[in-house]
Amino acid sequence: MSKERQRRRAAREAAAAKASPSPSATPRARGRGTAPKPARRSRRTSPLAAERRTQNLLLAAGLLMGNVLLWTQIQGWVGRIVALVLTIALWPVIVTVVFDRKSS
Secondary structure (H helix, E strand, C coil): CHHHHHHHHHHHHHHHHHHCCCHHHCHHHHHCCCCCCCCCCCCCCCHHHHHHHHHHHHHHHHHHHHHHHHHHHCCCHHHHHHHHHHHHHCHHHHHHHHHCCCCC
C-alpha cells in the first residue's frame, strides 16, 4: 500500500511541476521571491472618519500658516523652535477646544 501511495504522489508532483511555469519564467519571480504581494487594504471611510480627517487637515493648514507668519516675524532661532514645539504640544488642546469631539 505504501509503495502505491509513493508512486501516485510522485505522479501528482510530476504533473504539478509540468503544469506550473518555472519561477524563472516570469520577470517578477526572477527579481524578487516567488511570494505574492499581499492585497492592499482600502481605507475604511466612515462619515466620522472622513469628518475627522477634514478637521485635522484644516487645523494643520491653519497652524502651518500661523507658524509661517511667526517665523517671518520672530528673528531668533530659539523663538522659532519654541513656537514650533508649542504648536506640536498644544495640538490636542486645540482640537478639543475648537472641534469639541466629546459632545458630538
